[in-house]
Amino acid sequence: MSLDQATVARIAQLARIRVAADDRARMAQELSTILDWVEQLKSLDTSSVEPMTSTVEVVLPQRADEVTDGGYAEKVLLNATDPVRVSTTEDLGGFFTVPKVVE
Secondary structure, eight states: OOOOHHHHHHHHHHHTOOOOGGGHHHHHHHHHHHHHHHHHHHTSOOTTSOOOSOSSOOOOOOOOOOOOOTTOHHHHHTTOSSOEEEOOTTOOEEEOOOOOOOO
16 A cells, blocks of 8 residues: 655644654655555454463453442541531532533
């Protein structure tokens, strides 16, 4: 795939980088070479290759997925300007009230 200088200028604009007019021809050649390599990679058969997330086999430590309230509800509610404290049999805990926003 061959890129021209106008395409390089457009890519530079989209990437928000400055590429001097003198460097655009060289950049066009370099980007074209990179895209040619990508085209070559597309032709490889990778159907027998398993997906991987790392080059080194690592087992990450796991923890139990437990839902908690953090145990700091009262401290958090101290930051609220108008906290609502709910005390029901279900113990919903407190929450913040916010102004209604409708446009």
